[in-house]
Amino acid sequence: MRLGSTRRTVLVTGAAGFIGSHFVYRPQFDPPVNLGDPGEFTMFQLAQVVMKVADYAGDVTYMPLPADDPKRRCPDISKARRLLGFQPKVALEDGIRLTYANFAARIAAIKRAEPKA
Numbered sequence: 001m002r003l004g005s006t007r008r009t010v011l012v013t014g015a016a017g018f019i020g021s022h023f024v025y026r027p028q029f030d031p032p033v034n035l036g037d038p039g040e041f042t043m044f045q046l047a048q049v050v051m052k053v054a055d056y057a058g059d060v061t062y063m064p065l066p067a068d069d070p071k072r073r074c075p076d077i078s079k080a081r082r083l084l085g086f087q088p089k090v091a092l093e094d095g096i097r098l099t100y101a102n103f104a105a106r107i108a109a110i111k112r113a114e115p116k117a
Helices: 012-022 043-054 078-084 092-113
Strands: none
Touching: 012 043
C-alpha cells in the first residue's frame, strides 16, 4: 500500500449503464467528461474497507510512493453533473461488497467446474 496517496472510484456497472444511455455523440460536449464518486479516500481507508468486506485480518504492507505519483487523484465531475445529470449511486463499501461477491461467485464456479481427482 502506498502511504499518502488517495483515490476515487466508480462502479463499472453504474458507469457503463450511464455511458450507454447518455453518450451518443453530442457535439456540445467538450471532452473529457469525468465520471466517478466525489468521495476521495486514502489507500489505507480502501484497505480497511476491503479487509472488512473480505473478513481478512492479515497484514498490510506499506510502500513509499514513487517520486512521480500524484498525491491526489480527484477528477472534477461537475461537468458530468451539469451536462448529463450524472450522480454516483453506489457507496464505496457497497461497491466493494458487490465486487467481492462477484469474484467469490466466479471463483466458486471455477472450482465446481474443475475435474475431481
